[in-house]
Amino acid sequence: MAQDTTALRVAGSTAASGSAAAVERRANIFGMTQQAEVAVLRPRDCGRWPHGLRAAMAARIAALNGEPELAGHYRTDAGDYAALADPSVDGSGQGLAEVMAFMDKVAVETRDVSAPDIASLQAAGIGDADIVRLCELNAFLAYQLRVIAGLRVLNEVYA
Amino acid sequence: MTRVITKFTRNVPHWQPRLKPVDLEEASQEQLDALKVTPSNTKVSEYVLTLAHDVESLKVRSPLFNAIMYDEGGMSRSERELGALGASMVNHCIYCAAVHAARHAQLEKSTDVTDKLFRDGARADLSPRDRAIFDFAVALSEAPPRVGQEHVAALRDAGLDEAEVLDLILSSALFGWANRLMHVLGDPVRVS
Structure with a gap:
C-alpha cells in the first residue's frame, strides 16, 4: 500500500487486496481524501466548532452509519466532547441539542432536510459560516464512510 | 417569483x-x-x-x-454520472440529479436511461450493466449504507473490472458529500 490514509486503513485495504492496483492508480484521490479529513476535522479556523467537538461529531456520524472502527478513529480525538460521540446523547447537557439534531438528520435523513432546519439553527444564534462548517463536516463524513464501505465489499468480491 | x-x-x-x-x-x-x-x-x-x-x-x-x-482511465464518464445520479435520487437532491442526469444524457447522446429513471424510479427497465451500476450506487447511498457482496458480484457479472468498481464507489460516495451541501444549504428554484 502506497499510502497510509484513514479510508484505506479502516477498509482493511492493503497491497494484497483485490483493489490494490486500482487504488494505486487513484493514489491522488486517496491523498486528497486525507487532506479533506484534515480540512474538516482540524482546520486552522474552526469557527464555533473546536477540534474535539468536530471529532465527536465525526464519530457520531460514523456510529449512526454502522462504522464502529471509523467512529473509534475519531473518538480518540474528542476530548471533553467524547460523550457526544454516542448518538443516544442528545447534546442538551452541552447546550448543543439543536446542533446534534441537525447533524443526525443531515447524516441519515438527508432527503427530509428542508429550509426550516437551517432556519432553526439561525434562530439558535448560529452564524451562516458556522452552519456551512457543520455541513462540510457532515458531508465529508458521508463520503469517507461510503468509500470505506464500498472498498470493503470490493475487496471481498475481487479478492 | x-x-x-x-x-x-x-x-x-x-x-x-x-x-x-x-x-x-x-x-x-x-x-x-x-x-x-x-x-x-x-x-x-x-x-x-x-x-x-x-x-x-x-x-x-x-x-x-x-x-x-474526470480523471482518465477506469469507469467511463457517463457511468460515473450514473453513480452520481443514483446517490442524488436517494438523497432527493433535485439540483444535483438535474445536473448529472443532463450530463449523462449529453455524454450518451440519449435521454433514454434518465427518462426511465425519472419516470419509473428504482423499477426502471435498464440494461443489465446500468442496472448493476445504479443499484450499487443506491445501496451505497442509503444511510446506513446497505451495500453487500451481492451488489459487487452483480457488477462483476455485468463485466466491470476492479478499477471501474472503485471509480463507481468514489463517484457515488462523492455525491453523498455533494448532496449534503446542495440539498441542505439551498433550494432548487425556477424564477419567473
Missing part, C-alpha cells in the same frame, strides 16, 4: 441559498484565492460563494471532485 422544484428533472434549476453567501467585496485573500477570483474573472456562483464560508474545505473539495469525476 420563485417556485421551489420538488420533482426530478433534467432541466437544471437555479440554486437559491438558504443563508447568505460570502460577499466578494468582504472576502479575505484566502477566500479570493480559493474562488480563483481575479480582476478578469469575477463570476462566481452563489453555491461556491456559500461554500467559501468554509474556505479550507472548499480548497480541497474542488480538485478532489474533478479528479473523481
Whole structure:
C-alpha cells in the first residue's frame, strides 16, 4: 500500500487486496481524501466548532452509519466532547441539542432536510459560516464512510 | 417569483441559498484565492460563494471532485454520472440529479436511461450493466449504507473490472458529500 490514509486503513485495504492496483492508480484521490479529513476535522479556523467537538461529531456520524472502527478513529480525538460521540446523547447537557439534531438528520435523513432546519439553527444564534462548517463536516463524513464501505465489499468480491 | 422544484428533472434549476453567501467585496485573500477570483474573472456562483464560508474545505473539495469525476482511465464518464445520479435520487437532491442526469444524457447522446429513471424510479427497465451500476450506487447511498457482496458480484457479472468498481464507489460516495451541501444549504428554484 502506497499510502497510509484513514479510508484505506479502516477498509482493511492493503497491497494484497483485490483493489490494490486500482487504488494505486487513484493514489491522488486517496491523498486528497486525507487532506479533506484534515480540512474538516482540524482546520486552522474552526469557527464555533473546536477540534474535539468536530471529532465527536465525526464519530457520531460514523456510529449512526454502522462504522464502529471509523467512529473509534475519531473518538480518540474528542476530548471533553467524547460523550457526544454516542448518538443516544442528545447534546442538551452541552447546550448543543439543536446542533446534534441537525447533524443526525443531515447524516441519515438527508432527503427530509428542508429550509426550516437551517432556519432553526439561525434562530439558535448560529452564524451562516458556522452552519456551512457543520455541513462540510457532515458531508465529508458521508463520503469517507461510503468509500470505506464500498472498498470493503470490493475487496471481498475481487479478492 | 420563485417556485421551489420538488420533482426530478433534467432541466437544471437555479440554486437559491438558504443563508447568505460570502460577499466578494468582504472576502479575505484566502477566500479570493480559493474562488480563483481575479480582476478578469469575477463570476462566481452563489453555491461556491456559500461554500467559501468554509474556505479550507472548499480548497480541497474542488480538485478532489474533478479528479473523481474526470480523471482518465477506469469507469467511463457517463457511468460515473450514473453513480452520481443514483446517490442524488436517494438523497432527493433535485439540483444535483438535474445536473448529472443532463450530463449523462449529453455524454450518451440519449435521454433514454434518465427518462426511465425519472419516470419509473428504482423499477426502471435498464440494461443489465446500468442496472448493476445504479443499484450499487443506491445501496451505497442509503444511510446506513446497505451495500453487500451481492451488489459487487452483480457488477462483476455485468463485466466491470476492479478499477471501474472503485471509480463507481468514489463517484457515488462523492455525491453523498455533494448532496449534503446542495440539498441542505439551498433550494432548487425556477424564477419567473
